[in-house]
């Protein structure tokens with residue numbers, strides 16, 4: 001039985017650390033499972049045409065489409081390309097995969113920050129990292 005409060009605190013930190021490591025391993029395993037990825041976003045738009053008498057101008061329900069566009073930034077400029085049905089399906093899925101990947105990475109960073117806080121808080125005082 002440990003009555004020493006410092007030892008008890010240290011045990012708690014150890015358990016917490018192992019829990020974070022466990023979470024991190026599971027997130028890292030998700031990275032290995034990720035499918036193909038694609039940049040940018042897919043948008044679906046229903047458009048009006050150039051014919052002034054066409055019903056699409058009066059009734060939003062009668063607009064043409066939906067047309068599917070893929071949009072991304074290239075060297076700071078937004079570029080857009082219309083997609084066919086097969087492309088739209090594939091790219092939509094791959095973009096979804098990329099977002100899942102991004103989310104997993106954000107979670108890994110969040111866990112890393114908690115681990116860093118835990119490790120640095122429990123570090124012995126007076127042992128600052130050496131400069132340079």
Ligand SMILES: [Zn+2]
Nearest residue numbers: 048049054056
């Ligand atoms: Zn029209």
